[in-house]
Ligand SMILES: [Zn+2]
């Protein structure tokens with residue numbers, strides 16, 4: 001759990017930051033965290049560390065960090081070798097665990113390739129990266145960092161309507177409890193969360 005102060009800060013930053021817009025038209029008391037660093041013993045991070053240790057990169061395994069960043073649009077993941085950081089797009093969760101793992105390994109392969117190369121310059125998706133992919137169990141990995149194509153998306157089964165403005169939204173995953181309509185929170189409550197605008201569940205349109 002994140003405590004209240006940074007959540008509020010991120011929430012404001014997200015609302016008023018330059019060209020920073022939430023990925024979806026909803027707000028939630030919990031989902032308002034703009035940038036979430038994966039906690040030390042999150043299974044995702046533990047898994048990444050185990051993968052790197054498995055290929056002999058113990059020092060990198062200690063340093064590696066993962067961050068979910070909702071400001072990413074169509075980019076699925078990014079790697080920052082200097083900071084041993086992998087940044088993932090939270091939208092990946094809509095595509096399932098397999099896509100998360102695939103993207104994670106793609107980005108870890110960048111970190112691993114740079115780690116092995118030391119000061120030598122390497123091509124982003126060159127031979128070193130391809131070898132790192134194979135070592136991390138990724139075969140025939142594409143060179144793109146884009147999210148999976150929309151047609152691969154599974155059906156959006158969760159439908160909601162704002163009781164105030166009538167906006168309807170559809171989601172693959174159910175909304176978090178208490179999620180409210182962003183448009184109405186902006187229009188009527190200066191961008192602050194307002195329980196009056198909580199989305200209501202509706203039947204899927206037929
Ligand atoms: Zn790449």
Ligand SMILES: [Zn+2]
Nearest residue numbers: 162165181184
């Ligand atoms: Zn509304």
